[in-house]
Amino acid sequence: MSDAIITFLLIFCRISSFMVISPGFSLKQTPVLLKGLLSLSFSLSVFSVLPETIAMDNLYLLLFFIVKEVLVGLAIGFIVHLIFSGIEMAGQIIDFQVGFSMGSVFDPGVGIQGSNYGRLYYWLALSLFFVTDMHHVVIENLLHSFDVVPITHAVLKGTTVDGIIMLFVEVFQIAILLAAPVVLVALVTDCVLGIISRSVPQINVLMIGMPMKILISFFFMLLFLPNLVQSVSGVFPTIDRYMKEFIEALVR
Template identity: 50%
Template sequence: MNTLQTFFLIFTRVASFIVIVPGFSYKGMPAISKIMLSVGLALAVYPGQQELATVLTPFVFGLFIIKEALLGLAIGFVVQLIFSAIEMAGQFVDFQVGFSMGSQYDPSLGIQVSNYGRLYYWLSILLFFLTNLHHTTIRVFVRSFDDLPITQTSYNYLGTEGIVQMIGFIFESAILLAIPLMIVALLSELVLGLISRTVPQINVLILGMPMKILVSLIFMFFFLPTLISNIGAFMPKIVEMMSEFMYALGTD
């Protein structure tokens, strides 16, 4: 019985992680595929874990299930933050260019997205798999069972300062990824302002939106290799943040 309980606790953490991590939690992916992926990963993790010493009562076992689910969601949320930073960068560009007014519901993501936000997000997903970062992410997650065993019941408090630093880093990274096209959009508005002062007959309100969109698309074409390089350099932060989070959460 304790063998079954041990496996189910491992499966709970794995399934919670898979459900929230972009790339694995794609809404178009069949639920049975996610379950089988979670079961397969749990079976791979199980042999290296120490079984529960005794059979837990239903109440205590339920508390352990909640603990493992929260742990899996927390570690997965750290991974999701990196993708959110990249998508946020695209949304900053959308807002500056004017695409944010044309945002629409994306059933694959389950949120309201616009053009550049969707482009940045799918570029990050593409690099996540092309660079085999998904293998490294799973490897670091599996290590969480050594750093944070299923039998552990007490954890360190991360503190408000650590959470604020993490969120601040996400916003900073989003702005750095978006700033080239944001500058292009701002310069376009500056040019439009000069045109309106020079030729008052031109209706800048009508001309401004198509011009900013056209200019941003042209510069996006030239900036695309640099953008891919910047996103590729930023993505390994997934491993770093996961490791730091698990180290901070664990106890001696």
């Protein structure tokens, strides 16, 4: 196998594994041919600017580097996936509070069981991901990773693990902050219903409570929608920051 083919194969492994897991590129409805063509075009662009090809005669060493490139691509894509999971988690917290979690259905777009507000938050974030050109930033960081982390070099140190732990903390913080306005409205609604049930025992609060919470949460969701769009857009720079920090941590 020639050195050029080996180099291109290693580049393709990192980029294609990123495409498999990263939101926006890994949708179930996206044709496999389109994903393959995107991975191939990005790989060709990286291969065309590499200063030299990689010479490798040992088959076992080649397999090791293939696995390494796949893991690096998956790790970079997993960072983007975690941020989107935090945004979707915010919707799931709201669903649990207003009672929509009982009506969760399978979402064929992402291939998981999703609830109403959870899917709303996810697809809103995905739309803003492309509208704000954040996908260009993500692709730029992926291609830049070949300059920072060469094909035959990557070291996982303690700083990388600490960064992933901080990213998990950031994900939960994002989920709580995005869900807080509607959750507070639902909690106030529960308090009002509790006061009504104590003041007027003849009213069946269990019968009117669930549809009332759903209607009130839907009304306030529409009311908070402009702020929600702004808040979700403000989360996206976190993706850029953590991608750069993770890529740089691999060679420290």
